[in-house]
Amino acid sequence: GAGVSQSPSNKVTEKGKDVELRCDPISGHTALYWYRQSLGQGLEFLIYFQGNSAPDKSGLPSDRFSAERTGGSVSTLTIQRTQQEDSAVYLCASSPPAATNEKLFFGSGTQLSVL
Amino acid sequence: TQLLEQSPQFLSIQEGENLTVYCNSSSVFSSLQWYRQEPGEGPVLLVTVVTGGEVKKLKRLTFQFGDARKDSSLHITAAQTGDTGLYLCAGAHPDRGSTLGRLYFGRGTQLTVWP
Numbered sequence: 001g002a003g004v005s006q007s008p009s010n011k012v013t014e015k016g017k018d019v020e021l022r023c024d025p026i027s028g029h030t031a032l033y034w035y036r037q038s039l040g041q042g043l044e045f046l047i048y049f050q051g052n053s054a055p056d057k058s059g060l061p062s063d064r065f066s067a068e069r070t071g072g073s074v075s076t077l078t079i080q081r082t083q084q085e086d087s088a089v090y091l092c093a094s095s096p097p098a099a100t101n102e103k104l105f106f107g108s109g110t111q112l113s114v115l
Numbered sequence: 116t117q118l119l120e121q122s123p124q125f126l127s128i129q130e131g132e133n134l135t136v137y138c139n140s141s142s143v144f145s146s147l148q149w150y151r152q153e154p155g156e157g158p159v160l161l162v163t164v165v166t167g168g169e170v171k172k173l174k175r176l177t178f179q180f181g182d183a184r185k186d187s188s189l190h191i192t193a194a195q196t197g198d199t200g201l202y203l204c205a206g207a208h209p210d211r212g213s214t215l216g217r218l219y220f221g222r223g224t225q226l227t228v229w230p
Contacts, residue, residue, distance in 0.1 A: 004157070035220075042117065042203065043158070043220035056217065091157050104148075104218070106157025 002026070004107035006092050012113045013082055021077045021110045025094030032075050033095075033104065034067055038088040046090075049075065082114045118142055119206055119221035127227045131193055136224040138204035139186045145207045147180055147187045148218070152201040194228045201225050 005024040013019050025032050034046040045059035049069045060066070064082075069075040079086055089111050093104040122137050138147070146165040150158035162171050164180035164187060171178045175198075177190040191198055205218040 033218075042119070042121075042222040043205070043218075045217060045219070048217070093157070103160045103163075104158075106159070108156050 004092055004094050004105050006090075006107035006110050008110060009108065010111045010113075012115065014115055015084060016081055018078065018080045019082055019112065021079075021090050021092075021112070023075045023077070023092030023094075023107060025073065025075070025092070026105055027073075028096065029094035029105070030072070030097045031095040032069055033093045034075070034077050035091045035093065036088045037091055037109070043091065046077070079112075082112075084114050087112055087114045117222065118219040119204055121202075121204060121221035121224050123224060124222065125225050125227075127229065128194055130196055130228055130230050133190070133192050134194060134226070135188055135190045136202055136226070137186070137188050138221055140206065141185065142206070143184050145184075147184070147207070148205045149178055149187070149189055150203040150205060152203060152223070153199075158201075158203055191226075194226075196228050196230050199226060199228050 004026055007022045011019055030051045032049045035043040036046055037043050047060055047067045048056040064080045067075060067077045089109040091106055091109045093106045095104050119138055119140050126134060128134055146163055148163045149161045151161055152158040162173055162178045164171055164178055167180060167182045167184045169180045175192045179188050187204055201223045203220055203223045205220045207218055
């Protein structure tokens with residue numbers, strides 16, 4: 001497809017389990033972002049990848065969260081030992097090669113529910 | 116703490132009415148963006164404003180960036196049912212330059228337009 005693709009669209013897991021969320025950005029986009037959106041809250045920045053530079057991980061809420069981006073394309077966000085407060089929509093976005101005020105193109109998100 | 120405060124949080128109006136939503140901060144932003152998000156989808160960029168005092172129009176939508184680049188407003192003329200959605204503002208923090216990965220989002224204004 002032409003847009004940012006995220007999978008799964010919904011994930012229900014038990015507290016303590018690990019989960020992996022996948023993001024396939026738009027082809028040719030060099031930047032990739034992960035945000036989290038909880039009910040009634042704005043988008044919370046998690047992590048940002050730009051080309052081959054070291055990722056900006058400053059938004060990750062704890063060491064249970066990690067993300068990688070393989071080959072400058074697909075990214076996986078991993079949450080270990082999930083907690084109920086991790087329940088949220090996880091949004092991925094990508095943007096074209098560096099330019100001032102480039103657009104962020106968002107996927108439809110993964111709705112994570114931790115029981 | 117929220118860097119960007121949006122108001123009102125909820126707005127419910129009849130088709131044909133005009134409305135204004137606000138995005139305020141005590142911080143100065145290098146640029147500010149407005150997104151619209153519909154249920155089950157990621158946010159979609161509407162506009163980016165970069166210059167203090169800038170006004171941009173997109174059909175019935177008028178966006179204004181404050182002179183001090185700390186606030187913005189979105190005005191919709193003659194609202195339609197298709198305008199229903201969550202309107203989010205997002206600011207690029209000035210000390211990050213043009214690194215849009217560090218976009219700070221407000222909590223959004225949920226707009227419902229009734230026929």
